[in-house]
Amino acid sequence: QVQLVESGGGLVQAGGSLRLSCAASGRIVSITAVGWYRQPPGQQRELVASISNRGTTNYVDSVKGRFLISKDDAKRTVYLQMNSLKPEDTAVYYCNIAGHETAQTTGALMPYNAWGQGTQVTVSA
Numbered sequence: 001q002v003q004l005v006e007s008g009g010g011l012v013q014a015g016g017s018l019r020l021s022c023a024a025s026g027r028i029v030s031i032t033a034v035g036w037y038r039q040p041p042g043q044q045r046e047l048v049a050s051i052s053n054r055g056t057t058n059y060v061d062s063v064k065g066r067f068l069i070s071k072d073d074a075k076r077t078v079y080l081q082m083n084s085l086k087p088e089d090t091a092v093y094y095c096n097i098a099g100h101e102t103a104q105t106t107g108a109l110m111p112y113n114a115w116g117q118g119t120q121v122t123v124s125a
Contacts, residue, residue: 002026002101002114009093009119012085016123020080022095022116029109031099034071036080038091038121045094049080062088085123092118 008020020036035050049059049069057069068081078095095116100109 001104002028002097002099002112004095004097004114004116006093006095006116006119009121011122011124013124014086016085017081017083018085018121019082020093020095020119020121022078022080022097024076024078024097024114026112026114027102027104028076028112029100029102031071031073031076031097033096033098034069034078035096036069036078037094037096038089039094039118040088040091043091048093051078082121085121087123087125089121090123091121093121094118 003025004022006022008018012018032053036048037045038048039045048063049067051057051069051071059067066084071078098113101112103110
């Protein structure tokens with residue numbers, strides 16, 4: 001079973017920066033889709049940034065020019081560099097990775113879609 005462990009959240013003043021990390025482990029054969037989501041208090045979860053296996057990135061308009069998503073395939077780790085943070089960026093941030101893994105008992109190829117445990121980002125005014 002693929003597992004994701006997030007780190008890097010915390011409390012920062014407006015204008016500051018944080019870098020989130022998401023490390024994947026398990027019998028991963030491929031990673032085909034990677035995204036960072038966030039869920040502000042009382043609101044729905046939204047996709048903030050994504051990166052394809054070829055490195056193509058997409059961002060929600062509210063973070064364009066301030067956030068940068070990247071990945072290190074060798075380390076199976078995904079990052080979200082967040083700069084010029086605003087109070088409205090306050091949320092729980094989740095990473096999501098999809099791809100294929102091998103089944104433990106049969107070794108068969110099977111898809112997975114894994115979520116991190118979430119990390120709190122709080123931006124004070």
